[in-house]
Amino acid sequence: MSDYILQFLISGITVGSIYALVGLGFTIIYNASDVVNFAQGEFVMIGAMSAVSFSIAGIPLIIAIIMAMMVTVLVGFALNQFAIKPAKGASVVTTIIITIGASIFLRGAALLIWGKDFYSLPAFSGEQPIHIAGATILPQNLWVMGVSVLLVSAVLWFFKYTLLGKAILACSCNRTAAQMVGINVGKMMLLSYGLSAMLGALAGVLIVPITFSSYDAGIMLGLKGFSAAILGGIGNPIGAIVGGLLLGVLESLGAGFISSGYKDAIAFAIILFVLFVRPSGLLGHEHQERV
Amino acid sequence: MKRLSGFYLLSLVALILPQIFPDNYYLTVVGVFAALHIILAVGLNLLMGYCGQISLGHAAFFGLGAYSSAILTTRYQLDPWLAMISGMVLVFIIANLIARPILKLKGHYLAMATLGFGIIVHIIFVQTEALSGGPDGLGDIPTLSIAGWAVDSDIRWYYVTTISALGSILLSLNLIASRSGRAIRAVHGSEFAAQMMGINSNKTKVMVFVFAAVLASFAGSLFAYQQNFVSPDSFSFFFSIELVTMVVLGGMASTYGAVFGAILLTFLPELLIVFEDYEMLVYGAILMLVMIFMPQGLFISLGHQLTQLKKNYWPNKKPAGDQQ
Amino acid sequence: MRSKIATLLSITSLCCSIMISSQVYAGDTIKIGSFLAVTGGASFLGDPELKTLQMYIDKLNKEGGVLGKKIELVHYDTGGNPKKAVNFIKRLVKKDRVDVIIGGSTSGTTLAVAPLVKKFKIPMISLAGSIKIIEPTQKWLFKVPHTDRMAAAKVFADMQKRGFTKVALISGSGGFDKSGRTQSLALASKYNIKIVADESYGNKDTDMTAQLTKIRASDAQAILNFGFGKAPAIVTKNIKQLGIKLPIYQSHGVASKKYIELSGDAANGVRLPAAAIVVANELADDDIQKKVTMAYKTQYEAKYDQVSSFGAHAYDALMITIKAIKQAKGVDKKALRTAIERTQNYVGAGGIFNMSADDHMGLKEDSFKLLEIVDGRWQIVN
Numbered sequence: 001m002s003d004y005i006l007q008f009l010i011s012g013i014t015v016g017s018i019y020a021l022v023g024l025g026f027t028i029i030y031n032a033s034d035v036v037n038f039a040q041g042e043f044v045m046i047g048a049m050s051a052v053s054f055s056i057a058g059i060p061l062i063i064a065i066i067m068a069m070m071v072t073v074l075v076g077f078a079l080n081q082f083a084i085k086p087a088k089g090a091s092v093v094t095t096i097i098i099t100i101g102a103s104i105f106l107r108g109a110a111l112l113i114w115g116k117d118f119y120s121l122p123a124f125s126g127e128q129p130i131h132i133a134g135a136t137i138l139p140q141n142l143w144v145m146g147v148s149v150l151l152v153s154a155v156l157w158f159f160k161y162t163l164l165g166k167a168i169l170a171c172s173c174n175r176t177a178a179q180m181v182g183i184n185v186g187k188m189m190l191l192s193y194g195l196s197a198m199l200g201a202l203a204g205v206l207i208v209p210i211t212f213s214s215y216d217a218g219i220m221l222g223l224k225g226f227s228a229a230i231l232g233g234i235g236n237p238i239g240a241i242v243g244g245l246l247l248g249v250l251e252s253l254g255a256g257f258i259s260s261g262y263k264d265a266i267a268f269a270i271i272l273f274v275l276f277v278r279p280s281g282l283l284g285h286e287h288q289e290r291v
Numbered sequence: 292m293k294r295l296s297g298f299y300l301l302s303l304v305a306l307i308l309p310q311i312f313p314d315n316y317y318l319t320v321v322g323v324f325a326a327l328h329i330i331l332a333v334g335l336n337l338l339m340g341y342c343g344q345i346s347l348g349h350a351a352f353f354g355l356g357a358y359s360s361a362i363l364t365t366r367y368q369l370d371p372w373l374a375m376i377s378g379m380v381l382v383f384i385i386a387n388l389i390a391r392p393i394l395k396l397k398g399h400y401l402a403m404a405t406l407g408f409g410i411i412v413h414i415i416f417v418q419t420e421a422l423s424g425g426p427d428g429l430g431d432i433p434t435l436s437i438a439g440w441a442v443d444s445d446i447r448w449y450y451v452t453t454i455s456a457l458g459s460i461l462l463s464l465n466l467i468a469s470r471s472g473r474a475i476r477a478v479h480g481s482e483f484a485a486q487m488m489g490i491n492s493n494k495t496k497v498m499v500f501v502f503a504a505v506l507a508s509f510a511g512s513l514f515a516y517q518q519n520f521v522s523p524d525s526f527s528f529f530f531s532i533e534l535v536t537m538v539v540l541g542g543m544a545s546t547y548g549a550v551f552g553a554i555l556l557t558f559l560p561e562l563l564i565v566f567e568d569y570e571m572l573v574y575g576a577i578l579m580l581v582m583i584f585m586p587q588g589l590f591i592s593l594g595h596q597l598t599q600l601k602k603n604y605w606p607n608k609k610p611a612g613d614q615q
Numbered sequence: 616m617r618s619k620i621a622t623l624l625s626i627t628s629l630c631c632s633i634m635i636s637s638q639v640y641a642g643d644t645i646k647i648g649s650f651l652a653v654t655g656g657a658s659f660l661g662d663p664e665l666k667t668l669q670m671y672i673d674k675l676n677k678e679g680g681v682l683g684k685k686i687e688l689v690h691y692d693t694g695g696n697p698k699k700a701v702n703f704i705k706r707l708v709k710k711d712r713v714d715v716i717i718g719g720s721t722s723g724t725t726l727a728v729a730p731l732v733k734k735f736k737i738p739m740i741s742l743a744g745s746i747k748i749i750e751p752t753q754k755w756l757f758k759v760p761h762t763d764r765m766a767a768a769k770v771f772a773d774m775q776k777r778g779f780t781k782v783a784l785i786s787g788s789g790g791f792d793k794s795g796r797t798q799s800l801a802l803a804s805k806y807n808i809k810i811v812a813d814e815s816y817g818n819k820d821t822d823m824t825a826q827l828t829k830i831r832a833s834d835a836q837a838i839l840n841f842g843f844g845k846a847p848a849i850v851t852k853n854i855k856q857l858g859i860k861l862p863i864y865q866s867h868g869v870a871s872k873k874y875i876e877l878s879g880d881a882a883n884g885v886r887l888p889a890a891a892i893v894v895a896n897e898l899a900d901d902d903i904q905k906k907v908t909m910a911y912k913t914q915y916e917a918k919y920d921q922v923s924s925f926g927a928h929a930y931d932a933l934m935i936t937i938k939a940i941k942q943a944k945g946v947d948k949k950a951l952r953t954a955i956e957r958t959q960n961y962v963g964a965g966g967i968f969n970m971s972a973d974d975h976m977g978l979k980e981d982s983f984k985l986l987e988i989v990d991g992r993w994q995i996v997n
Contacts, residue, residue, distance in 0.1 A: 097582045108574070118848075127879070275400055
């Protein structure tokens with residue numbers, strides 16, 4: 001069984017990169033607005049389904065993907081404008097319910113638009129498995145991992161080195177101070193929702209050839225993405241990546257070595273254990289309680 | 292008497308309704324669910340609203356109570372009352388074990404931990420087929436008998452569950468008004484300050500958590516006996532989120548808010564059936580709209596509106612006595 | 616304080632108005648009730664089932680109804696949730712006062728309402744697969760789809776013919792999967808087959824390579840995936856990805872064009888048991904089911920998308936019910952139940968039904984066809 005550890009790891013990292021991308025989406029919105037957006041999984045689903053629809057309509061794949069991303073970004077903007085902004089100042093739990101309501105609403109809309117069927121896209125560069133040291137990997141898996149690395153680097157660079165990125169972070173640190181130095185907080189929030197939606201859409205498009213999509217595909221991904229972000233420490237983009245990869249690998253190893261039926265339970269149990277030992281996640285900031 | 296006058300009024304209405312509308316589907320079938328949801332929501336409200344701790348895994352305790360009753364009565368032929376009490380004892384132990392480490396977490400981390408706990412319990416329900424019957428569930432659960440009076444009709448279940456719900460409301464109201472209640476509210480206001488006043492905040496949080504859990508287990512056992520059937524679908528994290536929604540929608544830190552939220556969210560899907568394919572869309576929209584425009588919860592906001600209306604129409608009347 | 620009383624009074628009046636509005640309409644129609652999983656994880660089942668029922672009831676009504684009366688369909692969406700199913704059964708019987716029930720898209724929802732069906736003494740034809748629905752036979756409960764045990768038997772018989780004695784089993788976390796797995800484990804030895812690997816996955820999982828790697832390491836000669844939904848397509852693709860060359864068998868849960876579409880090339884060579892409706896076109900002209908299946912297929916596909924065996928089960932259930940109503944000359948529940956139980960030689964889209972007091976399904980193993988996917992199309996294996 002230990003000969004197969006490489007295969008388990010590859011499967012784990014493939015699945016994990018998806019979780020990481022979704023988790024990153026959670027982190028961006030959290031960083032900008034202290035809100036955990038439970039509709040994040042729906043961004044992934046809408047991106048995937050839109051791309052499929054455009055592709056079926058005859059539009060070439062690359063353009064279909066770009067259009068799908070634009071559609072999802074618009075949805076992200078709408079979410080911010082019509083659901084989050086009007087509820088300014090509401091408590092944490094209230095905003096959680098709002099985003100949960102939004103995710104149900106988006107799922108209901110998806111149900112009406114796309115029905116209950118499953119949809120897929122053709123793999124970007126074929127389905128010929130690649131063999132590496134006794135394990136196999138699909139070209140699509142490489143796409144997922146590769147683009148994830150690119151996206152993550154781009155996001156980190158954005159937040160650390162561009163003025164816009166730093167402005168968004170400033171809003172989450174102290175909203176009033178940010179306004180005082182001339183940052184348009186409203187526009188920053190809008191931007192962060194759009195960015196998060198774009199990430200989600202791209203993740204959806206990348207994985208749909210492997211996992212197929214349907215109107216309720218966002219639920220599980222949202223849940224796992226949230227877990228990834230928390231495991232890594234919400235607010236820390238690197239934490240989301242680490243959390244996502246770790247979660248994917250834990251699931252895969254759990255299925256491979258212990259029990260395939262209980263693999264999710266094992267993964268969550270480990271997350272719980274990590275949280276007991278490090279209450280702010282692996283790389284999260286220590287929560288300072290002020291009196 | 293004055294403090295509980297709302298409670299007495301509610302009890303009167305609840306117990307009289309079936310006499311006015313005999314054999315009404317909404318009352319005897321949906322009403323039973325509403326009563327069970329009230330028990331769950333009231334307990335969760337103590338934890339979330341008054342004690343300030345989020346729990347996204349409350350359905351797990353509901354399920355543990357239901358499955359304990361189901362398994363002990365069908366596989367081990369235990370008396371339904373004994374099975375119910377065993378379930379509550381089991382949940383008491385489990386809740387105590389996990390409460391201490393979990394409640395050290397805060398905010399979204401606490402939410403995740405409770406969510407994870409709920410999912411783990413759900414997976415156990417699905418996988419332990421030999422014991423739990425797996426995804427297809429466990430049937431042929433006997434019903435409850437109170438000193439020979441078998442609870443075997445919808446109307447009898449209405450009374451049993453309604454009285455239980457009223458009991459839990461009363462417990463909650465009395466707890467909040469008591470010394471422990473003030474300690475709970477102090478912890479919610481500021482844990483640090485509460486500790487400085489000599490309140491053992493950890494012990495308080497654990498107590499509320501365990502109380503809510505055992506209450507949920509009680510409701511779970513009633514559910515099992517009423518349905519004669521349990522399956523893991525009823526105890527998924529979707530249901531946990533539904534419970535949180537009931538508490539928040541109704542209004543946190545308000546027992547009646549939880550009651551209102553429970554009743555509303557139990558009846559809402561029944562009413563939305565007319566929308567057919569649009570049901571999910573409308574449900575989501577309602578959730579969003581209510582929370583955006585009435586962030587304190589429907590009950591509390593409605594209460595304010597009505598007070599406002601009264602002030603506008605009878606500006607000379609003296610303001611109401613004590614606030615609750 | 617006063618505002619609280621005011622609010623409580625408003626809640627009460629809201630409740631009262633709901634209850635007053637729930638009047639029962641007595642009509643001169645035949646009421647067929649149904650509770651199906653139209654949304655949710657099992658919408659695969661419920662959606663074509665509902666469409667079929669609606670389409671044929673409309674058709675019957677246009678042709679004058681049954682026994683001179685119009686048929687009314689009262690349907691509810693359970694989303695696959697047994698708790699809702701219990702609710703809806705009570706609603707159908709107490710509020711809507713239906714005469715007969717077609718429903719339970721899933722075994723979970725069917726089994727949950729079984730005791731109530733008995734209590735209310737109303738005949739019900741289920742559209743679910745589990746053998747527990749008819750074994751032991753329950754007086755008021757019938758079903759039309761093939762059982763999971765029949766599917767396993769069909770697969771094992773073919774495996775035995777091809778000389779396989781060691782088989783790997785992989786299944787999901789749903790009711791259909793687990794029930795199928797239980798039946799497979801119980802039945803294997805009768806066909807001289809040993810189950811050498813028994814893996815499972817979650818129905819929403821996106822990657823099963825870990826489980827399949829373990830299967831590859833075992834000495835299995837063939838793989839049986841008892842599953843449903845999109846997961847078996849992922850399993851099929853993963854098997855090809857890992858380069859596992861073992862023959863793949865699926866269950867009737869994926870006897871649909873969608874499975875072939877999602878699995879792509881990897882589906883070629885896969886064998887599975889399926890109802891005749893799936894290969895209506897390929898049936899021989901003298902096949903006794905040809906006429907029924909082609910008629911249903913043409914009519915359904917003219918209005919909706921691809922046929923599936925799930926819709927066909929609803930069709931059979933409806934037709935058996937209508938036939939029984941005509942036989943019983945009315946909708947007296949006891950007479951109707953007896954008439955359904957006496958269904959003989961009914962040629963349906965799913966098979967030929969011969970029910971009796973001991974057999975509330977009426978199908979034999981030969982009502983399943985064994986199919987193989989060749990070049991992306993179905994082919995009947997003889």
